[in-house]
Structure formats: structure tokens, C-alpha cells
Amino acid sequence: MRNLIISAALVAASLFGMTAQAAEAPAAPYVELSNPVQVAVPGKIEVVELFWYGCPHCYKFEPVINPWVEKLPSDVNFKRIPAMFGGPWDAHGQMFLTLESMGVEHKVHAAVFKAIQEEHKKLVTPEEMAEFLATQGVDKDKFLATFNSFAIKGQVTQARELAKKYEITGVPTMVVNGKYRFDIGSAGGAEQALQLADKLVEQERAANKAAAN
Template sequence: MRNLILSAALAAAGLFGMVAQAEPIEAGKQYVELTSPVPVSKPGQIEVVELFWYGCPHCYQFESTINPWIEQLPEDVNFVRIPALFGGVWNVHGQAFITLESMKVEQKVHDAVFEAIHKQGKKLASPEEIAEFLVGQGVDKAKFLSTYNSFAVKGQMEKAKKLAMAYQISGVPVMVVNGKYRFDIGSSGGPQQTLQVADHLIERERAAQ
């Protein structure tokens, strides 16, 4: 249902993207200002969060747009990816992401997980299935599974759940700037426009410091 709603929003964004692009970026239009700001993970830096799910086709498509943008971010911006945890396979994939982050794997491993699900038709619906797949990406199976079940990863899972609730998200992909402003591809008018909104809000926060 969440993906169906976002698909409709994306369709509308495709029809009206040029109009949205011409409009000034304002609260209530391209983004929502949260009533209760969420503390950032690194005080003193401007935080940009993307909430996503490996199984989300829109998140997968957004990768080719957002990853080059992330590489060009200035030093005062801290980019953070957080898995959305809506239960079931969302949580399995989210825990796998946190595990791989804890293991400090390269971005190409995350890319491979996305490709496996969206290009190869793999479900990767259990930690064992994910571990088997990751062997082909140079990830040690036993280390992955032990890290997946570790106390530290489970603690990060709880933190991710609380953050998603604080951000009041209902679908993915979603971005949040400095714990204050939430927006997505539908509200922004398209993938590239989403990053324009992010840039606008980063500049706003930088000017306020």
C-alpha cells in the first residue's frame, strides 16, 4: 500500500514536475516542517537523513540520482541512511543494512543487494538467504550472521524504529534535513527536485548557524 501511494504521487510528479520546479520552495508545499525537531547524530553538522528499504523500487531508482550527490556534499553536512522498519521483510532487510554498515562494507555491496532484489528477482527474505548471497560479494557468512544477531545491531534497530516514529514517516524514500524538515520524491516533484529541496534546506540551516 505504501508503495502504491508513492507510485501515484510519482505519477502526479511526472505530470506536474515542471510546474513544481518553477514554484518557490516553501513549507507545506515541497516539504513539511516537523512540529517537534529530532536531535541530530552529530551536533555542529547539518544532518541529511534518507530513510529507505532495499525492497522499494523507488529507493532503488533514486540510488543513481542521490549517490553522486552524496559524494559532493561539503564537510559540514553529515549524510545518514536509516532503514525503514515496517515489520516483516522490511525489518529483515533493515537489520541486514545495519549489519553491513557495522561491518563497514563498501557501497558496492549495498548496490549488489539492491540489484539482486530488483534486477535478479531474489527475495533475500531471511538472514540466512542474505548471508548466502553476500558470500559472492566477499562478505564472510559467519561474521555477517553473528553481527546480524549481535546486541549492538539490535540496539541500532530500536534506534531506527524510534527515529522513524519521530520523523512521522509513512513510506519511503523519505529525506529529513537537520531533524526539522521532511520531504520525498512525490512532494518535491521528482528525484532531482528532491535534491534541490535538500540543497535549499541545507543552505537555510547553514545560514541560521
Template sequence: MNRFIKMPVILTALVLMMTSAFANAQEPVAGKNYVVLDQPVRTRDSSKVEVVEVFWYGCGHCYNFEPLIKQWKKRKPDYVDFQQSPAMWNATMKTHAAMFFTAEVLGVMDKLHDPIFTSMNVERKRLASADEIEDLFADYGVDRKEFQKTFKSFSVNSMVKQADARARSYKISGTPEIVVNGKYRISARLAGGQAQMLKVVDYLVEKERATLSK
């Protein structure tokens, strides 16, 4: 009699063990699915979990990733501080970084972010000079004199230098890559694809949530 009473309990325990083992098997692994940075990089708001996408407008992978990151941004928790930061390994990419920060300073990022991606990846424009970039901004209503003043300004130049230093601290090896809370770096290669990158991000965000400043 007791033997039959115990069987459901035993079966339930076995199911729970198998479920737990399966969940653990799916859990992202440091060194395999993401990289733990040797030296954590300071975040801009310690009361939130910071998520930084390092990207380049001329990167086809970044262009393809953009719809995924937009959907992720819509569902991200309030305690996540998301930002995009331009990668730069050469003079042209530094020009594109200045373009990015000029759009931010002028408050036209929402209008220009997608057109810049389209211009470089669909229309195959290089946007390698200030004149080309100025023409694009003017097409979207930006005053040319305001553009010229901002593009060459001390503040934009400082932002470019800070973004470059931050990317070097992250040890970025390609684009797009995502850094969570200045501690973990995720690439599509390690995660197993772009959609999987965001699953690893979600896992690490929850891992870091417990460290937030009160």
C-alpha cells in the first residue's frame, strides 16, 4: 500500500529533476556563449542594468540586427538602460561616429537613424565625407550651418573619443556586439546567432539585476 502511495511522489521528483537539468543545459555559459571582461567598464547609471550595442552603420550584420534590437527595446524592463555606441577602427568609421553623435546632439536621431542605415546598406553610399553627410541631414530638414557647427564641435569630438575608448575597453572584435553592465560581451558567433544574442542578454540582465544600487 505504501509503495503505491510513494510512486507518484517519486515520479514527480524525477520530472522536476529532469526539468531542472534541461533548464540548466539551456543556460548560457561564460566563455562559451559570452565573454566575461577581465576588467569591468564603468556604466553611466548604477541604478540600472546597462546594455550597450556596439555597431557600425556600414555593417550589413548591424543592418539586419536593427529590427531585432528594436523589438527587444519595446519589451525591455524599465530597469534596463539601453544605448547604442559606434565602433571605429579607421578614419571613415570615426567620421560615421561623428555623424551618429551629431544626430544625437541635434535631436534628430529618430528621424535619421534608419535613413543612414538604408543609405549605406541599400543605396550603397559610403557617407565618407562631411559633405555627403551634410547633404543627407539637409534632406531631413537639418539646417546646414547647424550641422557644420555641430559636426566639428568640441562636444561631438569628445563623444567620439569616449566611445572609442569604451569600445577598446570592451575589447570589441566585430559588430554588432552587446555589452551587459560593463561586464559581459556577447557576439552572434558565441551566442549562436543574432536572435540568440538577445536571449543571452536577457539572461545576463536578470543575473545583474540583483547587483543594482538601491
């Protein structure tokens, strides 16, 4: 009888240990989307950063992500998409898309971020934006015409739809190949987020090679 009691106790302890281990198992640092989103450039592994000029976390992420982007291999396509949740989010998002369409975004991106984050400029009306951007060498009239164009309105709609498909709730958020979504918090930090992106890119690269063979 005593042996039976000891055996039962050992089994119970073993089961408890297994349950405890299962409960303590770390959650994946990313979410795999149930409905993958089509990438912008077929044949390339896509990395998307969703951001907002008014987000201080996005601003702090800039000096970390920019050097990483510059070193990405040729089979990876990096793309920034403005998150739009209404109000200044939408205004800033439309400004970004306008600058991108004009081919000057890479020249003034840092200056716009600094103006909003450090100089506390609001830049929420087209006129405010145009006045500031003129100081950065952007043609004021061309900016306003592009900002209000039908093409940019279409891009705004597309950006909103993509954010919905990615099911984002905040920024900065990264999405790898339209499948895996994560943020700095879930990854454990800015550097860890980029390490996770590298890991997922390599995972997708290996999957593509396997599919091709």
C-alpha cells in the first residue's frame, strides 16, 4: 500500500511538472497571420515597417532600423507603410505617401520626423506641411498638387486596407513576407526585432529554395 501511495505521488508530481513547464513555455514573439497578405514585389521577400511620424517609439527606432535597411540583401524588399487611425495619423500618412510619390521622401524623412518629435511642429494641414517642406527644398506647389491628387487618395485607401489586413493595433510594427507580424515589445527590444526579422527572412528564403527544388 505504501508503495502504491509513493507511486501515485510520483505520477502526480510528474504530471504537475509537465503542466508547469507547459504553462511557462514562452509564447512566440510574432503572430502568424491567418490570411497572408500579398507582397508588393513578387519574387522578393518583403519586410514592412508600419509607422507614424507622431510616434516617439517609431522615432527612436529610426537610428536602429535605418542602418539595417541599408545592408539588406538584394532578394529582400523593404517598405514603409504609414499607419492611419484617424486625425493626425491620416494627415501624416498622406504626407509620407505624397513625398514618396514625388521621389523625395528619402531626402526629407528624417527632417519631418525631427520637426514633429523634437521641434513640436504639428504638420497636420497641407499648408503647414508645404511651408515646412519648402525649407527642405521641396517644391511647395508641386507638393500641394500631389497631396490632393486622385493617385495619392488611392494610395491612402490602399495603405489603410493593408493595415487592416495586417491586423495592427499600434506602431512601430513589422511584417515579414505578409505572414509574420511583430512589434518591438513582443520581440524584446529594437535590436531583437531586427534579429527576429532576419530569422524570418532566412526562414522564408529557405522555404522558397525548397519549393523551387
